[in-house]
Structures are given as structure tokens and as C-alpha cells.
Amino acid sequence: MPLSTLTLSTLPPQVGIPPYARDADAPGVVHLGLGAFHRAHQAMVFDQLLAGGDTRWGIHGVGMTRPDLVNQLRAQDGLYAVRVADGQGVRWQVPGALWRMNVAATERDAVVQAMAAPSTRWITLTVTEKGYTPALGQLLLDGLRLRQQSGLPGITVASCDNLQSNGHKLQALVKAAATAQDAELLLWLDTHCAFPCSMVDRIVPAATPEVLAAAQEALGVQDHCALSTEGFWEWVIEDRFADPTDAALLQSAGVRVTGDVHSYEEAKLRMLNGSHSAMALMGAVTGRPFIASCIGEPHIRSFVHRLMSREVAPHLSRSDWAEYRDALIARFGNPYLKHSVHQIATDSSQKIPQRWPPSVLGQIAQGASFEHHALAAAVFVRYTLGVDEQGQAYALNDPQAESLMALGAAQRTNPEACVRALLAREDLWGQTLPSHAAWTARVVHWHQVVLQQGVDAAIAQLLATST
Numbered sequence: 001m002p003l004s005t006l007t008l009s010t011l012p013p014q015v016g017i018p019p020y021a022r023d024a025d026a027p028g029v030v031h032l033g034l035g036a037f038h039r040a041h042q043a044m045v046f047d048q049l050l051a052g053g054d055t056r057w058g059i060h061g062v063g064m065t066r067p068d069l070v071n072q073l074r075a076q077d078g079l080y081a082v083r084v085a086d087g088q089g090v091r092w093q094v095p096g097a098l099w100r101m102n103v104a105a106t107e108r109d110a111v112v113q114a115m116a117a118p119s120t121r122w123i124t125l126t127v128t129e130k131g132y133t134p135a136l137g138q139l140l141l142d143g144l145r146l147r148q149q150s151g152l153p154g155i156t157v158a159s160c161d162n163l164q165s166n167g168h169k170l171q172a173l174v175k176a177a178a179t180a181q182d183a184e185l186l187l188w189l190d191t192h193c194a195f196p197c198s199m200v201d202r203i204v205p206a207a208t209p210e211v212l213a214a215a216q217e218a219l220g221v222q223d224h225c226a227l228s229t230e231g232f233w234e235w236v237i238e239d240r241f242a243d244p245t246d247a248a249l250l251q252s253a254g255v256r257v258t259g260d261v262h263s264y265e266e267a268k269l270r271m272l273n274g275s276h277s278a279m280a281l282m283g284a285v286t287g288r289p290f291i292a293s294c295i296g297e298p299h300i301r302s303f304v305h306r307l308m309s310r311e312v313a314p315h316l317s318r319s320d321w322a323e324y325r326d327a328l329i330a331r332f333g334n335p336y337l338k339h340s341v342h343q344i345a346t347d348s349s350q351k352i353p354q355r356w357p358p359s360v361l362g363q364i365a366q367g368a369s370f371e372h373h374a375l376a377a378a379v380f381v382r383y384t385l386g387v388d389e390q391g392q393a394y395a396l397n398d399p400q401a402e403s404l405m406a407l408g409a410a411q412r413t414n415p416e417a418c419v420r421a422l423l424a425r426e427d428l429w430g431q432t433l434p435s436h437a438a439w440t441a442r443v444v445h446w447h448q449v450v451l452q453q454g455v456d457a458a459i460a461q462l463l464a465t466s467t
């Protein structure tokens with residue numbers, strides 16, 4: 001018997017279950033992007049609000065492309081277990097906030113209707129960096145147009161992806177989908193809808209067979225959608241809501257509502273995500289499977305510590321960065337999180353621009369060293385070979401995979417030209433770095449060391465210097 005409404009009452013008493021009716025009301029939130037992150041982060045915040053008696057936070061979840069996940073969740077009535085585990089302990093919880101589900105690719109009309117449902121008050125999004133396409137803008141605009149035409153109130157549309165100024169980017173994307181006939185709709189969007197920026201944080205790896213087996217053991221029933229995460233979570237959101245009373249409600253559930261999301265966003269993108277990408281690429285090339293296996297190596301731990309302290313922190317507006325750094329290093333080492341380096345290396349072409357260039361440019365402006373980022377960039381170039389240092393082949397899972405591999409293929413025969421070609425790409429590095437001779441020279445240098453002596457030796461060499 002799988003986990004479902006029917007089997008919920010059979011779960012052992014130590015498993016947390018929703019203490020509220022899950023079918024009495026219509027969902028108040030439409031969420032786009034039903035991946036692991038949302039289900040173990042926001043869905044658990046909304047679960048708390050529902051548990052507090054506010055029935056407006058049920059989720060109409062939308063998988064963007066994958067019918068398999070939505071089908072599995074439907075078969076379990078939107079229920080799944082989350083293992084929350086770290087040095088503080090291990091507990092299992094079944095959040096109950098996911099009430100309805102659709103797939104945008106095959107059930108677009110149902111998604112548009114959901115956005116325009118009278119009960120809907122929020123649209124939230126975790127569609128990943130590459131999801132911010134004109135098609136997404138059009139989907140949202142169609143839903144919002146239907147709302148406006150039906151005379152319904154405006155809503156809050158909150159991007160929760162790892163993009164700087166995500167709310168502004170989303171608002172611009174939605175508006176860009178409008179045509180000359182939409183003047184009234186645009187006015188309505190500006191006056192009645194809110195697009196707050198937000199920073200979300202919780203490490204939620206894609207589920208592994210080990211987690212599914214642990215779920216079966218803990219629940220006594222099968223759960224095909226179980227997830228594993230850490231105790232830590234953070235959601236910082238700009239105080240800009242269609243319904244201003246939502247601010248206090250979210251705060252009551254532990255969300256930080258502030259006028260200054262920017263300092264949290266930049267610290268998280270460059271410290272956490274920036275280190276993640278560097279470790280993921282190092283792990284992929286050296287054959288270390290998980291982030292915990294990387295940070296468990298003293299030389300990689302020192303590299304990450306120095307990357308954050310010397311090259312990222314000087315440009316952050318958040319002043320408590322030293323505690324933040326130490327907390328991150330502890331989180332990366334969480335042994336319960338089997339966070340695959342290849343999962344994080346996925347879509348690197350879309351992630352690097354947010355994560356590395358701002359710190360490199362900051363260092364350049366101060367005449368300071370950017371060696372750690374240069375080494376990380378060199379490892380990225382090495383990663384495009386598609387084979388690790390043990391000779392094991394791996395796939396590049398990236399919308400730019402083909403062009404990256406085509407450029408990277410020449411690195412054994414003509415390494416310098418290959419690095420130059422990859423560093424010339426403005427879509428990855430922005431407008432300034434591609435023409436920065438010293439940056440290019442240092443990446444070329446580290447790439448040579450990586451090719452000739454391997455990633456570990458390159459890291460050791462960098463650590464032996466004081467830069």
C-alpha cells in the first residue's frame with residue numbers, strides 16, 4: 001500500500017502528519033515548478049500556516065514538464081514524506097499542503113484556470129534559472145489576464161528561483177508577453193499585483209533510492225515521492241504583497257519579511273551557490289559523488305573557506321558573513337544529504353553567471369586576487385570534456401551542453417585556445433570579463449595545471465600560495 005489519504009492514519013505516531021482537513025477548501029496558492037525544493041521548503045511553510053488554522057494556503061502544484069512526477073504525486077493524493085536530518089536529529093514529516101496537481105506542458109488550460117480561480121491569492125515559482133522563458137511570461141500573463149477580465153482581485157506573484165532580483169526579472173518577463181491590446185491589463189498588473197523579490201534557502205537533493213528505502217522503513221508504507229532535507233531553512237521576501245496582511249502571517253511561520261532582500265540574495269548566490277558550483281565541478285572531475293564527500297576533504301574545505309572569505313565576502317553588503325560561511329561549511333558536510341555533484345553541475349551555464357562573475361569583478365575593481373574563482377573556472381572548462389580523472393564518462397546536463405562540449409573538446413590538443421573560446425562567452429561571464437586579459441591568463445594557467453597534474457594538485461598549489 002502506498003502513502004495516500006487512506007494510509008495516512010496508519011503511520012507510526014512519531015511521523016508528523018497534517019492536523020487539518022485537506023479537501024475542505026480550494027487552494028490559495030498556485031505553485032509552478034513542483035521539484036524537490038518546493039516540496040521540502042515552501043510547501044512546509046504553507047503546511048505550518050494551514051496547521052495554524054488558516055485554510056488559504058493549500059497548493060495547486062504545477063509540474064512544468066514531467067508528467068511522471070505529477071502522476072506519482074496524484075497516486076499518493078499529493079502526500080509525501082520529508083526526512084529532516086542533520087546533527088540536531090532525524091525526524092519524518094508528511095506535509096499536507098499539496099492539494100491539486102497539473103502539468104503545464106500537457107494541461108496548460110487547467111493551469112491558466114487555476115491562476116484565475118477566485119480562491120487563488122498567490123502564485124509562487126521555482127522553475128529554475130533556465131525556466132525564465134517568454135513561454136513562462138505568456139503562461140502567467142494568460143492566467144492574470146483571465147483574472148482581470150473576471151473582475152477578481154490582484155495577487156502576489158513570487159519568484160523563488162536562484163536569480164538576483166528575481167521578482168523584477170519575473171515582472172519584466174510577464175510584461176514583455178503583453179501586446180498593444182493589453183494596456184489595461186498592464187495597468188492592472190502594476191496597481192493590483194505584486195512581484196516581490198525573494199531569497200529561498202534549503203538544501204534539498206533529488207531523492208535517492210536510499211531515501212525511498214528509509215521512507216518505507218520509517219512510514220511502514222511505500223512512498224515514491226519521499227525527500228530528504230536539512231533542518232535549516234530560510235525564506236526572505238520583500239515586503240510587497242497584493243494583500244499587505246500576508247506579511248505578518250508569513251512572519252508568524254518564520255519567514256523574514258524585509259525591505260532589503262538584496263543583501264540576502266547576493267550573499268546566498270555567491271557564498272552558498274557559488275561554492276556549490278565550484279565543489280560540484282571539482283567533484284564531477286575528480287570522481288567524488290556528493291557535496292559531503294568534497295567538503296570532507298581538507299584541501300577542498302580550505303579552498304571553499306578561502307573562496308568565500310577572500311573573494312566573495314569583501315563585496316557583500318551582509319556583515320555577518322563569517323558566521324554565514326561557517327554555517328554553510330557545516331551544512332555542506334551534513335552526512336544525511338547525499339547531494340549529487342552532478343545534480344548541482346546540471347545547468348552550470350545558467351548558474352555560473354549568477355554565482356561567480358560578480359565576485360571576480362569585485363576583486364578586479366579592488367585590484368585584489370581572483371585565483372580561487374580562476375581555478376573554479378578552469379575546472380569548469382575541464383568538466384566540459386565529459387570524462388572524469390578516472391576515465392569515467394559522464395553526461396553534461398545543460399541547455400548549452402552541445403556548444404560547451406564542442407568548445408571544450410579541443411582542450412587536450414589546444415588547451416589555451418579552448419579556454420579562451422569558453423571564456424569569451426558573454427552568456428556565461430557577462431560583458432566585462434571576456435575581455436579581461438589577466439583573468440583569462442589566470443584561468444589558462446590553472447587549466448594547464450588541472451590538465452597536467454589534476455584538480456587536487458591544482459588546489460594544493462593554490463593553497464600553498466597566500467593569494
Ligand code: CS2
Pocket residue numbers: 162200201202203204272273276277343344351
Ligand atoms: C544548488 C541549489 O543545485 C544547485 O544549483 O546550488 O539547489 C542549492 O542547493 C539551493 O539553492 C540551496 O538553497
